[in-house]
Amino acid sequence: MADKRNEKNKIEPWRDPHAKPYIQIDNITKKFGDFVAVNNVSLKIYQGEIFCLLGGSGCGKSTLLRMLAGFETPTAGGITLDGQDMAGIPPYERPVNMMFQSYALFPHMTVEKNVAFGLEQEGLTKAEIAARVSDMLERVKLGQFARRKPHQLSGGQRQRVALARSLVKRPKLLLLDEPLGALDRKLREHTQFELINIQEDLGVTFIVVTHDQEEAMTLASRIAVMNRGEIVQIGTPTEIYEFPTTKFVADFIGSVNMFEGRLIEDLPDRVRIQSGELGGVIFVDHGISSAPGITVWAAIRPEKIDIQRTPPADARENCVRGVVTEIAYMGDMSVYLVRIDSGKVVRVTLPNIERLSDDERIQWDETVYLSWHPGSPVIVTQ
């Protein structure tokens, strides 16, 4: 039992109260004049994590990243890396490296020289540098392109050079700024897994900044969702997706249907919500902690809603009737937009498990019944 728990703690060090964080961000604030870009953010990041800062533009994630790299000085608060306070230490003296969104490859140097650049400051011999460089280039599968210049490479190759260049210094922390943004879809998927493999091989701690939730969900061991300079929720991808703590997070990740309502029954193991938006009652099979009578929102993911032509057996709760207004066929699944009696439009996705004929499939303007399992809704109070 204890063994199993220790195993789990190693993979999920944040659950262990005795674990020492590798990177500690304490009450960091950054102001530009009157504008507060980062507002009192605190984070504990553990060694070997791929930690993701996720948020829309202007949420402060890039500013936070730059403070970690040393390009901005915090207005208040401090950053500690592996026990060392980073205050006043310029970027060229930090054991931190950054992979820029534009890759920032030096256009007048070959791939080799680009990758070797960072090692020149470390007092290694020429032979050592050459060895480390060729080893890293092999690792990112660019060995034969060593003599080329950046403009002679494709986008994906340039990204790998940027990665090699930052990793060859074996930094304690690697910061990645929108690493997959410039790649096309197929390449993106492939690169995502490559990044994870490299990270596991080398054991470097990654902090990734992105606005793309798919990227975050695939790469991250933990995600911190940011909005307007503040951290809104921190958790594993599963936790963020299945158990969002606020409307913002629920809406930001994936799609969600929100039903506003009032608590009418609040017990330790179940809850009932009267929702005008739904036009009915939502029954949830777990308890929530909140004050009685307040307004809450029930967030139900589209894939967790069942859509049928006939009403379910028990149609009193967790059920609603509506008319199909839009269908989007995506190949692997279909998205249905259903207008329910209250006027609200609910989004439902169904995997296309079987090949159905047109008659069998649900069509536009059909009257349908939506229902879900009592465990599916997540209740958020803000």
Add this chain to the structure above:
Amino acid sequence: MKKYLTFPNFMLAVGLLFLYIPIFSMVLYSFNNSRLVTVWDHANSPTLKWYAELFRNRAMLEAAWLSIRVAAMSASAAVVLGTLAGLVLARFGPFRGRALLQGLTTAPLVMPEVITGLSMLLLFVSLESVLAAFGIRFGRGILTITLAHITFTMAYVTVIVQSRLATFDDSLEEAALDLGARPAKVFFRITLPLIMPAILSGWLLAFTLSWDDVVVTQFVSGPGYNTLPMVVFSSVRRGVNPSVNALATLMVLVVAAGVVVSAVFMKRAEKKRERETRLAEAGL
């Protein structure tokens, strides 16, 4: 065809003619045998005799040599100072006295030359009397001309470098800092190589301005030190002179050749680069 006959295009043609006719006429009349320059001597023209006379004119040749030396030295120094100033203004944050530096570096661009010339002459005169008190003889000559030229040409280099740095992608510099290079190393290994074309054009501009200057030079030079523009100026004040036409033609040839050669070079380099980029994107 109709769409080319617009008013702006017409004025463009007129303007270009306006710009080039004087140059062509100068070149044409350099081959005219007549000493009256603009009265074409049909019997004996075209001739190269004025070119020969140009090369026999010792005063002119010495002046030309002086001008070249001064221009090369002052352009080189101006490029160093101007690049530093451009770097400071484009990259360094606010510091005390920044506004003054900005003003000092760009004022020479529009300052009338008589003012710069007079003021620098008076500086050298004061310097002369101060040094004489210590028993050091300080005469005006090649040094003072060079110092003056450096001062007013560095403004042009500063503007060129500053605007080049403004469009420079500073994520390259940040990447270099991030990889452990100190700011000095970043400047010499990353920034400088990439702004080199701008610096070179700054050098050429400073060279041309120095080579061509007459007003400031007249003020600050000393007896016996005549630059080419000084010689030409005093000569043409008295009227036209066919040797000057010959000189002008030579200069036009040199400049035109330089421009054509550099244009060809740049075009070729650009084509090569485009080809390589296309090949890379195609996955080769």
Add this chain to the structure above:
Amino acid sequence: MSTRGTALDKPPGSGRVGPLWELFFRFGPPRWSEYIRRNWAGQRLVIAVPYLWLIVFFLVPFLIVLKISFAEFEPFGTPPYAPILRWLEDGAVQVKLLFGSYSYLLHEPLYVSAWLYSIKVALVSTLLCLLLAYPMAYAIARSSPTRRNVLLMLVILPFWTSFLLRVYAWIGLLKNDGVINNVLQWLGIIDEPVVMMNTSLAVYIGIVYSYLPFMILPLYANLEKHDLTLLEAAQDLGAGPVRSFLRITLPLSVPGVIAGSLLVFIPAVGEYVIPSLLGSSDQLMIAGLLSDEFNLNHDWPRACAVAIAMLLLLVGPMMIYQHFQNRELKVGRR
């Protein structure tokens, strides 16, 4: 204070220089180390070099000119002015500032007419230059990219050949027996040569000719950035080409017009070579007067007063120009 200590434990640049710095930082006085550490980045040095040069060779000379402008003219002295500061026997200092030179400048008819003439010449030349340069810049901005580069090269090429020689070229064209008169007489348009040399007209032509690239380039830089879809939208809404030019292109090009005009006007006021070669010796521009005062009359105080007065006249336009210049260039990172 203790956190500072941790940062200092790691000397800047681990590597070859490291050990010496390590010793210094570990055993040296903390305040010194911080000071040197902050300045050692060399930023101060980089700022200082061009700054000092400009102060010594640009600013100080102006102060000297200012000082001499208040001095008393001594026709046969070397230098030809009396010192301003005088040490008297009892150790006191006498400062003698004369404003005579300045009042002379403002009252003497020769000077007044020179001031007015210089400004008039500069204004007219700037206007003519603008009228020619604007359509040229417009035509270049609207051509295809390849043609644009060729055209720009053609405009800039004359600039690289000698300014002096190009002004000289106009002597050959404008003389009574010059090219233009020869051609006109040959065509039978005129019988007697038209007098063009040593007139104000020649000066206008000379200035417009020499400064044309300085007017074209800022205009071009501005016009090139215009969004052409704005014009299309205007025409779609019923405005003809002339109207859309006047209401859209022209207002948007004002910064370029101002920059180019100042770039021509300010140096034109103080132009010396062109009026000297092409202008009449009866009507001098202010730079010519300065030269005469200095070189012929050896009246240094008065020459300096002229220079200062010119500066004062032009400082306003110069500052406007700098303001526009700075808007184009980034002001620098934090």
